[in-house]
Amino acid sequence: MTARHAAAEPARTRDSIDRHILRWEHEVPGLEPDLEGAVTRMQMLVRHLRHEKEAALARHGLKLWEYEILWRLRSAGEPYRMAPTRLARGLGVHPATLTSRLDRLQSAGLITREHTTEDRRSLLVGLTPRGAETWAAVIDDQREAEAGLLAPLTGKQLGDLAALLRVVALAVEEDGPPLMAHLD
Template sequence: MTDRVEQLIAAWQSELPEVLGPGTELVKRVLVLAADLDAATRRELPAFDLTPAEYEVLVGLRRSGPPYRLKPGELGRALLLSSGGTSNIVNRLTARGLVTRESDPDDGRGTLICLTEQGGRLAEAAVKASSAAHEEVFADLPPEVLRTATEALREVFAVLDRPRRGVWSA
């Protein structure tokens, strides 16, 4: 039985084999898995009345640890959002009472995006639902297969996270 990625690789093999390199299958498998996990999270978000971007902002703030606040630029960089995109999302979350903007005590001109108690509770509930959905994606995998795959990817990232030619990999 062939899986989704094997079918994709076979199609490229017959159509344009020169695009297939040693890492192609790994890349495709990681992308398909990421899409499956993203879809699992997105299925949970309507129950919390959150868009994916709003979810990421709330989770980013919650993950930052007490006092659960970040500068807008830090938040945007962590989530790969533009300053305008971050501002729009924060405006929506502020209107719902999930975050506040406060003056930065270390920089009189700066502001901090702060998670409210309500926002913290919502972030925690949404993360728990997302985590459960992710576990469901892996439910049929034997624990040893999951451990082996995790360890293999840890080794891949140990190499990818090293600086190369003056540039950090993404």
């Protein structure tokens, strides 16, 4: 729906983005209402999801960097362990930074650090049962927030939205490595 169409619709079907577009299309020559509406809505929804994630982390007593370490360990698959150098590389942090972070997570009982049986100089970082439970609780909260956000859509609409966003994501990925490479 373009801003012009939004102006003709009853106020209850217009959102804050429609009002934003109506206000700015007079000030910004060439403003494309559908383009502005799509991008601004995506930005707003990402901010909403980020807020929900921060709230879930706070409920479980985690900081984002702590969650990311737990997530990276969980993504390694059973037995949910990996070498600190691989973990640092996957997180994009300096190994010295990771060491202090691991100290804090180990003190909290969320991870272990154990020497490998092959080489006593090598360590493996692993999730504790408490770390795995904490990670799972945050994931459950996020899933609930995401489902709530998209609940107004029918199953078909949700599928259509996913398909449309896939088209855009594929176009972005053609230009280089995906920004979400950390999901692999």
